Amino acid sequence: xxxxxxxxxxxxxxxxxxxxxxxxxxxxxxxxxxxxxxxxxxxxxxxxxxxxxxxxxxxxxxxxxxxxxxxxxxxxxxxxxxxxxxxxxxxxxxxxxxxxxxxxxxxxxxxxxxxxxxxxxxxxxxxxxxxxxxxxxxxxxxxxxxxxxxxxxxxxxxxxxxxxxxxxxxxxxxxxxxxxxxxxxxxxxxxxxxxxxxxxxxxxxxxxxxxxxxxxxxxxxxxxxxxxxxxxxxxxxxxxxxxxxxxxxxxxxxxxxxxxxxxxxxxxxxxxxxxxxxxxxxxxxxxxxxxxxxxxxxxxxxxxxxxxxxxxxxxxxxxxxxxxxxxxxxxxxxxxxxxxxxxxxxxxxxxxxxxxxxxxxxxxxxxxxxxxxxxxxxxxxxxxxxxxxxxxxxxxxxxxxxxxxxxxxxxxxxxxxxxxxxxxxxxxxxxxxxxxxxxxxxxxxxxxxxxxxxxxxxxxxxxxxxxxxxxxxxxxxxxxxxxxxxxxxxxxxxxxxxxxxxxxxxxxxxxxxxxxxxxxxxxxxxxxxxxxxxxxxxxxxxxxxxxxxxxxxxxxxxx
Amino acid sequence: xxxxxxxxxxxxxxxxxxxxxxxxxxxxxxxxxxxxxxxxxxxxxxxxxxxxxxxxxxxxxxxxxxxxxxxxxxxxxxxxxxxxxxxxxxxxxxxxxxxxxxxxxxxxxxxxxxxxxxxxxxxxxxxxxxxxxxxxxxxxxxxxxxxxxxxxxxxxxxxxxxxxxxxxxxxxxxxxx
Numbered sequence: 001x002x003x004x005x006x007x008x009x010x011x012x013x014x015x016x017x018x019x020x021x022x023x024x025x026x027x028x029x030x031x032x033x034x035x036x037x038x039x040x041x042x043x044x045x046x047x048x049x050x051x052x053x054x055x056x057x058x059x060x061x062x063x064x065x066x067x068x069x070x071x072x073x074x075x076x077x078x079x080x081x082x083x084x085x086x087x088x089x090x091x092x093x094x095x096x097x098x099x100x101x102x103x104x105x106x107x108x109x110x111x112x113x114x115x116x117x118x119x120x121x122x123x124x125x126x127x128x129x130x131x132x133x134x135x136x137x138x139x140x141x142x143x144x145x146x147x148x149x150x151x152x153x154x155x156x157x158x159x160x161x162x163x164x165x166x167x168x169x170x171x172x173x174x175x176x177x178x179x180x181x182x183x184x185x186x187x188x189x190x191x192x193x194x195x196x197x198x199x200x201x202x203x204x205x206x207x208x209x210x211x212x213x214x215x216x217x218x219x220x221x222x223x224x225x226x227x228x229x230x231x232x233x234x235x236x237x238x239x240x241x242x243x244x245x246x247x248x249x250x251x252x253x254x255x256x257x258x259x260x261x262x263x264x265x266x267x268x269x270x271x272x273x274x275x276x277x278x279x280x281x282x283x284x285x286x287x288x289x290x291x292x293x294x295x296x297x298x299x300x301x302x303x304x305x306x307x308x309x310x311x312x313x314x315x316x317x318x319x320x321x322x323x324x325x326x327x328x329x330x331x332x333x334x335x336x337x338x339x340x341x342x343x344x345x346x347x348x349x350x351x352x353x354x355x356x357x358x359x360x361x362x363x364x365x366x367x368x369x370x371x372x373x374x375x376x377x378x379x380x381x382x383x384x385x386x387x388x389x390x391x392x393x394x395x396x397x398x399x400x401x402x403x404x405x406x407x408x409x410x411x412x413x414x415x416x417x418x419x420x421x422x423x424x425x426x427x428x429x430x431x432x433x434x435x436x437x438x439x440x441x442x443x444x445x446x447x448x449x450x451x452x453x454x455x456x457x458x459x460x461x462x463x464x465x466x467x468x469x470x471x472x473x474x475x476x477x478x479x480x481x482x483x484x485x486x487x488x489x490x491x492x493x494x495x496x497x498x499x500x501x502x503x504x505x506x507x508x509x510x511x512x513x514x515x516x517x518x519x520x521x522x523x524x525x526x527x528x529x530x531x532x533x534x535x536x537x538x539x540x541x542x543x544x545x546x547x548x549x550x551x552x553x554x555x556x557x558x559x
Numbered sequence: 560x561x562x563x564x565x566x567x568x569x570x571x572x573x574x575x576x577x578x579x580x581x582x583x584x585x586x587x588x589x590x591x592x593x594x595x596x597x598x599x600x601x602x603x604x605x606x607x608x609x610x611x612x613x614x615x616x617x618x619x620x621x622x623x624x625x626x627x628x629x630x631x632x633x634x635x636x637x638x639x640x641x642x643x644x645x646x647x648x649x650x651x652x653x654x655x656x657x658x659x660x661x662x663x664x665x666x667x668x669x670x671x672x673x674x675x676x677x678x679x680x681x682x683x684x685x686x687x688x689x690x691x692x693x694x695x696x697x698x699x700x701x702x703x704x705x706x707x708x709x710x711x712x713x714x715x716x717x718x719x720x721x722x723x724x725x726x727x728x729x730x731x732x733x734x735x736x
Contacts, residue, residue, distance in 0.1 A: 111722060199660070202662070
């Protein structure tokens with residue numbers, strides 16, 4: 001900081017304001033005191049100056065003291081800090097909730113800016129902080145709109161909500177730009193703000209509040225919100241982690257219940273609520289990633305998608321273990337007999353064997369057997385090697401934007417094999433050069449590799465299969481494709497060496513989504529081969545279940 | 560009547576869990592008796608009774624709401640006219656709204672005060688009237704219906720604007736990611 005604002009004992013003053021801000025929430029927590037805003041960071045805020053915000057990476061509260069000073073609102077610092085602390089400890093209650101609501105927003109209001117989520121949590125925070133510091137918050141908003149009249153309908157409406165909440169005259173907090181003809185463009189907007197203020201805070205949970213917020217605020221969205229600057233304290237929401245988003249992608253009963261309740265109350269129409277519930281969860285990720293630099297967005301998306309697929313794979317492979325008291329005893333087998341000696345456990349004596357060996361002298365020279373762990377299944381243990389040929393032609397969606405049933409099936413098979421100590425190699429093909437992985441033993445690595453996608457036409461790489469069949473002969477090959485595979489097979493001019501290559505496999509399984517009567521004809525010759533197996537999947541949604549059943553048959557993952 | 564204090568007391572009071580009509584009527588009638596007036600006769604209750612009266616009776620027995628009413632209630636007050644005016648003013652309210660929404664609680668207290676001519680502490684009559692107009696749910700609902708109509712007529716344009724914004728963003732994402 002180059003200049004010093006506020007009283008001479010600046011540090012003490014900030015410290016006291018910080019403690020007051022934390023005190024508003026009635027909790028005892030240790031947070032790093034606020035740092036001063038560095039004007040050099042202006043570019044990161046699109047040239048605008050934030051009043052206060054939370055650094056997304058360090059989660060550090062940063063305050064623009066010079067702006068507060070300029071706005072003549074330095075004395076409002078405790079309220080500003082209480083607001084920031086509120087985001088840390090109460091609203092959002094968890095980052096998981098923030099992620100859930102962000103993805104819900106992408107489904108209710110596709111195209112709406114992320115800033116809305118921040119405004120939503122600000123409403124919750126400000127209502128609470130307003131119990132004790134309403135006057136300071138009002139001053140901050142007034143001072144901010146004095147600097148630049150808002151030309152955004154959303155901000156005009158948003159400030160009208162606070163005017164209603166705090167019983168202020170209309171227009172007291174926000175000055176509109178002359179170009180913003182709210183009355184003409186949005187008739188009865190002020191009564192809508194009144195109704196909102198009198199309804200929003202009485203709703204029983206955050207998700208329902210959020211749907212109500214979206215349903216009302218939608219009227220004031222123009223599609224240009226990102227270019228209209230920011231409200232004070234509106235860029236201070238911490239971004240959830242990929243884990244939070246991945247969990248949120250799995251859906252939640254709370255969200256479904258809130259959607260039903262909102263539909264009942266008329267905030268969503270029935271058709272829209274059905275559409276929201278059935279929308280592919282991954283489709284909302286574009287909204288989550290908007291505004292993020294490209295070099296960060298891609299890995300962030302990949303991390304979220306990876307975890308989402310992991311959860312889906314687990315749904316098909318994981319089986320809840322039985323209760324401990326129902327657990328069968330570990331397998332033991334009795335050893336050969338040996339002499340029992342003093343000090344050995346009497347329960348180890350095998351009296352039948354002793355009498356047979358020593359007759360009447362058995363009591364003097366008893367024999368014992370001990371129980372040894374049964375390791376018979378570990379001897380000569382078969383380590384599955386599975387090679388997965390995944391068709392990612394354009395007829396299937398990119399697994400990163402929508403759940404791709406064939407990708408999921410491949411991940412289920414890979415996870416199952418690896419959990420049985422096996423190794424997996426994946427070949428992702430469509431048209432042109434396929435993507436080939438190494439032999440993988442790491443489940444996460446395999447899952448990540450299988451998220452690759454090529455698009456375009458389908459051309460099964462027969463030559464590559466031949467090469468791979470020569471490398472090792474104990475491999476199970478699984479092709480995951482649809483009816484395109486049949487056409488590839490039909491067009492294959494070198495069928496004889498395909499049949500030879502089949503000889504060099506442990507097994508070759510075609511897992512195909514095809515209701516085509518042509519299947520049997522196209523695969524006639526292959527079906528005659530003893531190592532060729534065909535599994536027809538009735539529809540794409542059945543892929544995961546079929547893969548799970550296949551994994552169980554091959555590797556016994558459910559046992 | 561100190562509205563702010565009463566609202567705080569109501570929030571801290573034991574939650575309302577239903578009250579038999581006969582008990583609720585007895586509690587409310589007692590307010591008039593304590594003020595030296597005449598309570599509403601039983602036959603009149605048949606026409607004036609509303610479920611929200613039971614909530615008021617609960618507040619009268621758990622907070623200073625009853626006491627505040629008794630303090631200012633005039634002996635000459637005609638209960639039937641007062642209940643009629645009150646019922647008309649609160650026709651848009653129901654138990655659920657009152658119990659779940661702080662604004663509606665404030666509104667019903669203010670309507671109660673207005674019906675019996677009770678002064679609100681710390682406010683001039685004009686200020687009280689203005690605040691009640693702001694809170695009047697019946698009026699808000701009527702005006703809100705007009706806002707709803709406007710909103711519906713703007714729906715198509717709004718959806719088009721959002722779709723255009725999304726399309727523009729998706730087009731930009733091509734080179735960003």
